[in-house]
Amino acid sequence: MLEADNLECVRGERRLFAGLGFRLNPGELLNLQGRNGSGKTSLLRMLIGLLPPENGEIRWQGESIRKLGDDYRGDLCYLGHLNAIKEELTPLENLLAAARLAEENLSEDDALDALEQVGLAGREDLACKYLSQGQKRRVALARLVKEKRPLWILDEPFVALDVAAVDWLAGIISGHLQRGGLAVMTTHQQVDIPAGTVRELRLS
């Protein structure tokens, strides 16, 4: 269960939001909406613990995420608008290195399977700098295929994906919610998530 209580965000001289709170239960998805610059990304960065809120508190399973520290980060999977992949490494190496640094168990077979699902079969051993923008995004998304951690925080996951890929990703997120996972995401486009409860939060 993820709770936010009375959050306040100040960036530079502007107060982006104040008194913001929500509560998210297992199997629920929180969809953040709002104009550019309304503080969506800032809120996500607060939720992952990189940006300390001016006021208020975020709790995971009833405990402040500040206190939980490493334990919270162990339950958290974050997908930013940057792909977090290394151009010099191949898709396979990228997946395996990311998993190892996040202390997750990912076998080579699982990684190959994930790459096949995102449509990169046959390109596992090509350095990422030779891939197109869309393909690089898929390498980043492939991390979600075998992801077991309960809380997903996704910043604009549907951007720059074609229709088939959007459906596929919606399916992956549904599967996560069905397994009792939680997710918070921002998106500009209307996407149907087949399973789970979708809650909307509008920042203005």
Added chain:
Amino acid sequence: MTDRFNLYRFASPATFYPLAGRMIPWFIAASIAFGLAGLWLGMLVAPTDFQQGEGYRIIFIHVPASWMSMFIYLVMAFWAAIGLAFNTRLSGMMAQALAPTGALMAFLSLWTGALWGKPMWGTWWVWDARLTSELILLFLYIGYMALTAAIDDVRRADKAGGLLLLVGVVNIPIIYFSVQWWNTLHQGSSVNLTKSSMAVTMLWGMLLMALCFWMYSIAVALARARTIMLERERHTDWVKAELAGEQK
């Protein structure tokens, strides 16, 4: 509990701004008074040194400036530690307000040291351990100011600058020790700056001048902190009220 409350009250810029404004004239007055007394003692009362003649009198500027340059760095590091530990807005502003004065003191100390060195040792500069350390201290001040100036977000500037100050404070003893070690190894300039037979009037003159520099530094730092505050908090109600009041 009341203690804590007061601490936070004074740490808030809205309270600090008028308080600092009232305090500045007093520190300026004290600085002038100590300065006049110190100069009178140093220039007129203190005896002429039989070895160094009248030239030695520059120590009444040189020694207080060196003391202040080191002391101000410690004060800045203190504010930095407070700022990083308690996330107070005032600490970063104080550290930034002190930095130019500290750099000025380090520069003064080097400059007057060179002026003193020419007639005494026959050279403007020697690679003495103290001179070298003072030079490095000046570099540290410049580094701090350059870093805070390069960061646009003031919060990040305060925090990054504070961290640099703490790293610097840990390093200063190591740098000083290594420079001294290096100096004794090379035995190049074995000029001893300390004089055992310092007249009592000279000591008093130096102390008074140190107090003068101290009061000056506080006054200037407070004035600078006030401008930084106005600039950073220009969108808050208290600054708008303050500015409206001044225009009347």
Added chain:
Amino acid sequence: MLKIILAVIGRDLKLAMRRQADIVSAIFFFVIVVSLFPLGVGPEPDLLRTLAPGVLWVAALLATMLSLPRLFADDHRDGTLEQLALAPHPLGIVVTGKVIAHWLVSGLPLALIAPILGIQFDLSSKALLILTGSILLGTPALSGIGAIGAALTLGLRGGGVLLSLLVLPLYIPVLIFGAGAVDATVSGLGGEGHLSLLAALTFASLGFAPWASAAALKIALE
């Protein structure tokens, strides 16, 4: 903990190997700077022998500085740094791994090539040995202290110049003890005292610097 450090080292070394031009250009920079000095001060062997420790060490400092801006910048630009900061272990451990990897591709090659350059300066074989040893012992401290500067200037305009302004004054003790060790050997005093102080500096900075850098990285990631 060791597993994480090794994983970071492994990843960074693999990346460095696929971008060898960076390593090679830092080494050539070192070679060129050192070779320019005799051209500037004249070829007298006595003078060169006196200058050698300082010249080699200052060149080593500058060559290390060259590769520092990229220590975190690449990871920052492609978003990997965020992922590293979100891993379920302290960021200081990750930085320790990165510092060690940085030393393996910057400090270690310098130490290996330094004796060859020392011959150009007519150093005795004992002095060459101490020179290699001092660079080997001292450069990890340079990578560690440099990491703090790299983290503080991450993503800033003119970060490279600023980085040298912040880091070079902090390098002074390493320079003094490193060059001092060779100097003392050349003048027949024995450089062991310097070397042990250099080792102490390296251990202290490897213990302390990654955590200071991690704090600076968190400030930069806010």
